[in-house]
Amino acid sequence: MKNLPNALPTTRREFLHRGAKGIGLLAFAHYAPSFLVASARAEMPAASRDRTVLVLIQLAGGNDGLNTVVPYEDDRYYRLRPTLGIPKDQVLKLDARVGFSPACTGLHRLAQEGKLAIIQNVGYPNPNRSHFRSTDIWETASDSNETVFTGFIGRYFDNCCSGAPAPAEPLGVHLTGEVPEVFLADREHPTFGVAPFGGRRQGRENLDLLEKLLHQPGGDENESASYLRHTMMDALVTERRVQRLLDDYRPGAEYPRDPFALELRNVAALIAGGLSTRVYFVSLGSFDTHVNQLGRQEALLRTLGDGLAAFQRDLEAHRLADQVTAMTFSEFGRRPMENDGKGTDHGTAAPLFVMGARVKGGLHGAPPDLNVGRNQDLAYQIDFRQVYATVIDRWLAGNSTAVLGRKFEPLDFI
Amino acid sequence: MKLALSPLEAWQPLPAGEWNEAAARHLLRRVAWSAPPGEVARALREGLAAALERLFPAAPPLMPTPPSVVTLEEDTPAFARKLAAATPENRRELLRQARERSRDALLDLTVDWLQHARQPDCAATEKWTLFLSDVYVVAAQKVPNTALLCRHQELLRAHGAGPAPALTKAVLRSPAMINYLDLQQSRAGAPNENFARELLELFTLGIGHYTENDIKEAARAFTGYRQRQGEFFFARRLHDAGGKTIFRRTGRFDGDAVIDLIYQQPAAGTHLPARLTRFYLTDEALPGEHLAALGAWWRGTGYDLRQLTHRYFSSRLFFDAQFRGACIKSPVQYYLGLLQDFSLDVPPLPRRIVPAFRLMGQMLYNPPNVRGWVGGREWISSTTLEARRLVARALFQPIDRARLNADEQEALESARAAGRAAFTVSDDGLRAHAGPDPEATAARLLEALLPLAPADAYRRALAAALTGDGGPTRSASPANGRLRNAAVAILETPEYQLC
Numbered sequence: 069m070k071n072l073p074n075a076l077p078t079t080r081r082e083f084l085h086r087g088a089k090g091i092g093l094l095a096f097a098h099y100a101p102s103f104l105v106a107s108a109r110a111e112m113p114a115a116s117r118d119r120t121v122l123v124l125i126q127l128a129g130g131n132d133g134l135n136t137v138v139p140y141e142d143d144r145y146y147r148l149r150p151t152l153g154i155p156k157d158q159v160l161k162l163d164a165r166v167g168f169s170p171a172c173t174g175l176h177r178l179a180q181e182g183k184l185a186i187i188q189n190v191g192y193p194n195p196n197r198s199h200f201r202s203t204d205i206w207e208t209a210s211d212s213n214e215t216v217f218t219g220f221i222g223r224y225f226d227n228c229c230s231g232a233p234a235p236a237e238p239l240g241v242h243l244t245g246e247v248p249e250v251f252l253a254d255r256e257h258p259t260f261g262v263a264p265f266g267g268r269r270q271g272r273e274n275l276d277l278l279e280k281l282l283h284q285p286g287g288d289e290n291e292s293a294s295y296l297r298h299t300m301m302d303a304l305v306t307e308r309r310v311q312r313l314l315d316d317y318r319p320g321a322e323y324p325r326d327p328f329a330l331e332l333r334n335v336a337a338l339i340a341g342g343l344s345t346r347v348y349f350v351s352l353g354s355f356d357t358h359v360n361q362l363g364r365q366e367a368l369l370r371t372l373g374d375g376l377a378a379f380q381r382d383l384e385a386h387r388l389a390d391q392v393t394a395m396t397f398s399e400f401g402r403r404p405m406e407n408d409g410k411g412t413d414h415g416t417a418a419p420l421f422v423m424g425a426r427v428k429g430g431l432h433g434a435p436p437d438l439n440v441g442r443n444q445d446l447a448y449q450i451d452f453r454q455v456y457a458t459v460i461d462r463w464l465a466g467n468s469t470a471v472l473g474r475k476f477e478p479l480d481f482i
Numbered sequence: 483m484k485l486a487l488s489p490l491e492a493w494q495p496l497p498a499g500e501w502n503e504a505a506a507r508h509l510l511r512r513v514a515w516s517a518p519p520g521e522v523a524r525a526l527r528e529g530l531a532a533a534l535e536r537l538f539p540a541a542p543p544l545m546p547t548p549p550s551v552v553t554l555e556e557d558t559p560a561f562a563r564k565l566a567a568a569t570p571e572n573r574r575e576l577l578r579q580a581r582e583r584s585r586d587a588l589l590d591l592t593v594d595w596l597q598h599a600r601q602p603d604c605a606a607t608e609k610w611t612l613f614l615s616d617v618y619v620v621a622a623q624k625v626p627n628t629a630l631l632c633r634h635q636e637l638l639r640a641h642g643a644g645p646a647p648a649l650t651k652a653v654l655r656s657p658a659m660i661n662y663l664d665l666q667q668s669r670a671g672a673p674n675e676n677f678a679r680e681l682l683e684l685f686t687l688g689i690g691h692y693t694e695n696d697i698k699e700a701a702r703a704f705t706g707y708r709q710r711q712g713e714f715f716f717a718r719r720l721h722d723a724g725g726k727t728i729f730r731r732t733g734r735f736d737g738d739a740v741i742d743l744i745y746q747q748p749a750a751g752t753h754l755p756a757r758l759t760r761f762y763l764t765d766e767a768l769p770g771e772h773l774a775a776l777g778a779w780w781r782g783t784g785y786d787l788r789q790l791t792h793r794y795f796s797s798r799l800f801f802d803a804q805f806r807g808a809c810i811k812s813p814v815q816y817y818l819g820l821l822q823d824f825s826l827d828v829p830p831l832p833r834r835i836v837p838a839f840r841l842m843g844q845m846l847y848n849p850p851n852v853r854g855w856v857g858g859r860e861w862i863s864s865t866t867l868e869a870r871r872l873v874a875r876a877l878f879q880p881i882d883r884a885r886l887n888a889d890e891q892e893a894l895e896s897a898r899a900a901g902r903a904a905f906t907v908s909d910d911g912l913r914a915h916a917g918p919d920p921e922a923t924a925a926r927l928l929e930a931l932l933p934l935a936p937a938d939a940y941r942r943a944l945a946a947a948l949t950g951d952g953g954p955t956r957s958a959s960p961a962n963g964r965l966r967n968a969a970v971a972i973l974e975t976p977e978y979q980l981c
Contacts, residue, residue, distance in 0.1 A: 296976035
């Protein structure tokens with residue numbers, strides 16, 4: 069959806085340019101954004117069928133893959149994990165070898181419906197076990213010995229989307245307090261943060277007040293202040309629009325009452341609202357289960373599965389399922405052998421999940437080889453950049469070689 | 483720029499009668515990060531000259547070297563030996579590990595520096611050190627060794643109050659600089675011009691005050707200045723000891739001699755003050771004559787940096803009305819000022835802080851190029867403003883410990899045990915800003931947070947928001963929510979981005 073010929077102005081600058089003739093600037097400017105948004109919304113076409121959306125879900129802290137996709141027929145699994153091993157009869161079977169942790173009922177049903185691809189044993193060469201460093205590697209899609217300062221999505225934006233949507237439309241939206249590294253790019257692209265700030269009502273109050281304060285320049289404002297004011301006003305147009313889309317949304321499914329599910333609901337709201345955003349980023353955590361893993365991981369996996377299941381149902385209800393694919397990633401899996409604290413330490417490879425109506429559901433790749441010594445880590449089989457390449461080329465219609473720096477063989481899940 | 487002051491008047495000290503609260507606040511917001519009422523009162527009591535003596539002392543407070551940097555340095559000789567004895571494959575692995583240790587140390591260094599700089603007694607020195615590091619640039623991107631970056635900063639800090647020529651000569655010997663501007667590759671017969679060029683163009687004189695030939699000849703003089711395992715040494719046999727002609731003088735100049743020649747040029751008196759102006763005062767260039775007057779005086783002091791700071795920051799020009807509240811805060815200023823305004827500590831969470839600085843456009847220890855950070859309006863775009871707003875909002879949300887990984891939780895615990903626990907604005911912290919009624923609260927907040935009084939309508943809108951629908955309420959919780967909302971909103975307005 070490129071700029072329509074007589075699209076309504078979506079920035080204050082545009083509005084003013086088109087002429088608020090004869091009306092006091094300040095008086096009108098205060099109301100303009102909301103007014104515009106309301107009328108723009110009425111005329112806004114439905115979310116384009118051509119523009120696909122990717123939802124990235126970070127499992128922060130390093131999710132233990134072996135207790136998520138459980139190799140229930142492998143004796144070695146139970147020998148490595150005398151306390152943490154999930155009993156065979158509790159496992160939600162996927163095939164004759166592996167199945168889901170009982171906490172993953174949501175994910176299991178999605179897999180059975182063919183909407184969830186489970187890509188097994190994903191990692192990269194010379195794995196790094198530092199949270200910060202390995203997260204860098206996954207988000208920048210670098211080799212483990214390189215430091216890159218741009219994210220793979222940022223480079224995708226550089227490569228594919230320069231100069232496309234109007235300034236008010238963010239290309240990437242993150243539902244986290246900080247901008248994620250995946251969005252960092254060489255060129256500037258509008259991204260937007262929907263950070264949880266004390267609840268929706270408080271977010272709205274904050275925006276109301278901010279707009280009021282912003283429209284009160286001093287009489288002889290200096291140039292720096294003026295420049296700041298104009299830049300901020302433009303940014304607020306997006307904020308208002310987003311707020312309205314979130315407030316007015318009627319979900320097509322019931323979401324669990326936890327922050328993660330709420331974030332997915334908000335993603336659905338923005339997609340349904342017609343925002344031309346291509347990539348959303350959500351984070352769940354922390355999966356860093358060094359001690360007492362069972363209960364903690366179970367709770368997180370349940371949150372993940374139930375949230376994703378609701379999200380998928382919601383998209384289907386709004387007939388958006390064909391347009392959206394979600395993908396999880398985590399900085400590493402965890403050590404096959406459990407530690408003394410009923411937990412696991414940092415490891416390497418792990419499965420990741422890709423969810424969507426257009427995904428080829430089911431297991432991809434092979435389970436990890438558990439022929440490992442004490443305190444040894446799993447050997448990956450699928451390089452995560454192959455997963456990225458698949459998504460970039462086949463889902464986002466991008467150029468993965470340009471984005472990732474070289475060619476990675478795509479996989480078969482889309 | 484319109485200046486009513488003549489070049490002579492500009493640099494005269496501010497008359498005693500004009501040293502008032504507004505002036506003290508302007509001074510503190512510019513030479514440090516914010517103007518806490520206690521610091522303002524202190525400065526007023528002492529008088530401007532004494533305040534500057536204290537803020538810019540002869541012996542600047544030093545920052546302890548972070549333990550991770552010390553470890554890096556201690557390991558260096560052993561590491562070099564291991565590397566020399568390793569197979570090619572092991573070499574790669576060793577180098578990879580070394581890079582990772584260095585990167586982790588850089589995160590520690592960044593957080594340590596912020597914690598150090600946040601202290602009111604260190605703020606002015608650290609801002610001055612930051613200024614000098616914006617002139618004598620080295621960057622992590624090209625110098626991935628955190629120990630070198632740390633020592634470079636220590637050098638700038640230690641020499642920052644002495645004569646500029648001595649500082650420049652120390653920079654010539656900084657291993658980080660030797661790597662950054664390719665002195666390590668420079669040798670007699672094949673001199674590398676990088677250092678010579680940037681020294682003349684950016685560090686000392688500025689474009690137009692040297693010739694290409696000066697650069698070529700100076701580059702010859704800078705051969706042989708090397709570093710080995712983080713220690714400077716002079717490699718005599720690599721040094722070009724022949725006769726050179728620089729600035730129309732001829733002699734067998736070495737690096738120090740060239741630096742002496744540089745400081746004989748008139749432009750040496752005005753270049754650093756011009757950069758100082760851009761960093762501390764305004765985006766616009768000062769009129770040539772005004773700079774020249776200051777430059778001539780500064781030269782007469784032997785280019786004493788401490789005297790420069792005292793003269794500059796006590797001058798009538800510095801306190802001129804047109805400059806008040808007109809400077810766009812850098813990300814560091816914004817962050818540290820924000821922490822000071824709400825009496826908060828820097829949390830030991832590099833994973834939150836470092837990306838925030840990157841997004842705000844100022845990666846500490848990593849300026850984008852040898853020009854340093856341009857500053858001023860360049861700090862501002864919708865992305866960087868969004869980043870600032872996220873930073874402000876995060877300080878008003880309790881830290882969600884469940885989202886932290888194990889290392890971070892531990893670091894937080896240690897900090898709490900050490901008494902540094904105020905990382906986000908608590909209800910009590912917020913109430914400290916409250917007044918007896920909404921009007922008074924609005925007035926107090928604005929007084930504490932903004933450099934200049936905002937428009938009346940701004941203040942009224944704030945007071946109205948603090949009152950809420952249906953009049954003032956006695957109930958603590960909604961009032962606190964309104965206060966929180968008001969505080970965050972102020973932090974997001976243009977007025978708060980200025981100092």
